[in-house]
Amino acid sequence: MFACMLQSDGVRALNLSIMSILKTDKRYSIDLEFTGEYKEKPKSAKQGQIYVARFCGKWIGKATTKKEAELLCIFHDDERTVKIL
Numbered sequence: 001m002f003a004c005m006l007q008s009d010g011v012r013a014l015n016l017s018i019m020s021i022l023k024t025d026k027r028y029s030i031d032l033e034f035t036g037e038y039k040e041k042p043k044s045a046k047q048g049q050i051y052v053a054r055f056c057g058k059w060i061g062k063a064t065t066k067k068e069a070e071l072l073c074i075f076h077d078d079e080r081t082v083k084i085l
Helices: 015-024 066-084
Strands: 028-034 049-055 058-063
Touching: 015 028, 015 066, 028 066, 049 066, 058 066
Parallel strands: none
Antiparallel strands: 028 049, 049 058
């Protein structure tokens, strides 16, 4: 589980949770992939690419930024943890 830390200027990134999940659980991956969608495009990507989060190779979701894709991994991990409990 993770704890969200609030600051006066808004919600702080969940850096500790992101780092711990992505470094310790190698089943998660985040890559730029061609999706065929040309509406949304990250700055670091070519046209038609978007960040895709996967768990054991299965699609979790897509995001326009790497941080958003990392959050998808955190939410997926929390969802799996709740189902186990």
